[in-house]
Structure formats: C-alpha cells, structure tokens
Amino acid sequence: MSDSDSPQNPPSVLGRLLFASGLAALALRNLTNLDGRIAYADAKGVPLADKLVPASSGLLLGGSLGIGFWKLPKLSAASIATFFIGVTPVMHDFWAVDEDSRDEELTSFLQNIVLLGAAIAFFKRARQN
Secondary structure (H helix, E strand, C coil): HHHCCCCCCCHHHHHHHHHHHHHHHHHHHHHHCCHHHHHHHHHCCCCCCCHHHHHHHHHHHHHHHHHHHHHHHHHHHHHHHHHHHHHHHHHCCHHHHCHHHHHHHHHHHHHHHHHHHHHHHHHHHHHHC
16 A cells, blocks of 8 residues: 555545535536425425435535545545435335336436445545544
8 A cells, every 4th residue: 555545645636526526516406406306206205305305415515525625524425325325225216116217217226326335435434534
C-alpha cells in the first residue's frame, strides 16, 4: 500500500468526485421533480411519500456533498447507504412488476446495489481515518 493509499488519507479525489457528483445529480433530479417522484412513490405504495421523498433525497444530496468534500465522511456514507437500503427494495421491486417493466427495474435495482456497495466502502475507509 503506498502512502497515498494509506487509511489515514482520504480516498481518491477523482473517485470521490465521480461518486458524489453522480449521486448529487440524482438527488437534484428528485428534488426538482418532487411532484413526479412523490406520485411514483405513492404508486409504489410508499407511506407518507410527500414527506419521505424529499427527506430521502436530502439524505442523498447531503451524503454526496460530504463524500465529495470528505467532510463528516462516516455520516455522509451512512446517509447514502440509508437512502439505498430504504429506496432500492421498494422502488425497484423487479420481482413484483410485470414482464414489460422487469428488465428496467432489475437494472435500477442492480445499479443501486453497486452504489450501496461503494457507500459501504467509503464508510469503512472513513472509519479508518
């Protein structure tokens, strides 16, 4: 392990910025289309969607900014992980949708699982600092 990869140093700036900017863009898309996102969550049976959609999008946005700037990284990574743990099985339930929607929901589910894995890796790295 080189000095730049030491647990005492933050993860790669490029890696953090790529991860954070993608998640921030997703969060901002949610927040700028709240009515549509809330309607979709309602259709999926999410209780209190009018409260949970903006709150969860705020978790994602705050977490992404924290990872990008490496400020409060444990809290930031935990916020992102919380978002994906809560949202993924409810909003991308590929096992419960019709055949026409299954591939799209499965792709979204798998993408979210990958992002959850990255959030967990960032959390572990932040714990080492």
